[in-house]
Amino acid sequence: MSTPSPFWSNQTSNFTERDDGFDEVGFGKGDFKMYHDNSTLNGWPYFNLHGYAHWAIILSIVIAGTIGNIMLFIMVSDSKLASLSYTVYLKFMAFCDCLALIVGMYLQTEEYFNLPKLANMSNTIIKIVIGFEFLPTFLSPWLVVGFTLDRFVCVCFPLKREIFCTRKKAIAVCSCMVAATIVLVIPILDISELVMSDNLVYYIIVFRMVLSSTLPCIIILVLNIFITVRIKRGNEFRSTFIRHSANPTKDSSTRPLVLISVLAFVTLLPMSVSDIINLVSYLLEAGREVVIITDRLWPALNIIYSLNLGQNFFILIGSSQNYRQIIKRKLRCFTVKGRQTRPN
Structure with a gap:
């Protein structure tokens, strides 16, 4: 969810020289149209984030995020958590x-x-590359939507939890999301044939800017508002009966999971806003300066977005002692097994 997608720089190999001080970029790598500045916009925003420093920051986030996601998969595979529905979404x-x-x-x-x-x-390789570019971009925010919806039912409708928040239903929801993503990506593979009809262009715009960016953010925001309000009311209700508790509002099981959804929204929002700005500029054929600015800001937005892809494990262990104990126990088990398998 970037301009035009996370990790994709606003560049392509198809450049056409223009007489007005801009390089027009053709519809490559999913770009609908971007302009690279040969002027200065009076020097604003007075910095250039493009470069090897940006690449190095992303590399460090990718390394930490990949390790974190592997550890998250191991942690939620614990026997105490394996039967819970939200662990399916996390996996x-x-x-x-x-x-x-x-x-x-x-x-x-x-x-x-x-x-x-x-x-x-x-x-064939073109289609594979495009598929791998689009699939996780679309699927990741909708998995967050599914995860948030699961938390919404558990918090706001606890009596329905045993009906809707089951492991089998979570697997079915995630599988349907994967299948729907594959179906939606298939038309985009026509890019590899270089047949860029107007219908395909607008399909990509809707796919990228609405389905994989704006709409998930709106749904996550609305659900989190309801969840937060319900948790607050529940805490206020309990506090009227538990006056002398040291921390009557603490909810060690729910809040770390809600925090994942909230921070996912926070890290998805900048890219979503950037997508909307560029979409409006493209449709109105105006606001070239705005597009230039968002292009300059893209590396910073990309860093924020990439944090979304690797933060879940660190959120859980940072906000819950229970998850820290689980991961310590899992790592201890791996250490013991490793020692037992070593030859004497």
């Missing part, structure tokens, strides 16, 4: 986010170091 999110981090890192490395592009090798 799908961990795998999808790892894929997005690795693919995105490769694409940026390809751009920054001018490596041979896989997409130029064959038509």
Whole structure:
């Protein structure tokens, strides 16, 4: 969810020189149209985030995020958590986010170091690359939506929890999301045939800017508002009966999970806003300066978005002693097993 997608720089190999001080970028790598500035906009925003420093920051986030997602997968596989519905969403999110981090890192490395592009090798490879670019971009925020909806039912309708928040239903929901994403990505693979009809262009705009950016953020925001209000009311109700508790409002099981959803919204929002701004500028064929500014800000927005792909594990262990104990126990088990398998 960037301009035009997370990890994709606002650049392409299809440049056409213009007489008005801009390089017009063709519809490449999903870009609908971007303009690279040859002027200065009076020097604003007075900095340039593009460069190897940005690549190094993303690399560190990718390494930490990938390790975190692997640890998250191990942690939620614990016997005490394996039967809970939300762990299914966390496992799908961990795998999808790892894929997005690795693919995105490769694409940026390809751009920054001018490596041979896989997409130029064959038509089949082009389709594979496009598929791997779009699938995690679309799927990741909707997995967060599913996870947030699961928390919404548990918090706001606790009596319905045993009916709707089951492991089997969570697997069914996640599987349907994966299948729906594949179906929606198939038309975009026509890009590899270089048949860029107006219908396909607008399909990509709707797909990228609405389905994989704006709409998930709106749903996550609305659900989190209801969850937060319900938790606050529940705490106020309990506090009227538990006057002498040291911490009557503490909810160690719910709040770390809600925090994942809230921070997901926070880290998705900047890219979503950037997408909307560029979409409006494109549809109105105006606001070229705005597009230039968002292009300059894209590395910072990309860093914020990439944090979303690797933060879940660190949120859980940072906000809950229970999860810290679980991961310590899991790591201790792996250490003991490793010692037992070593030859004497």
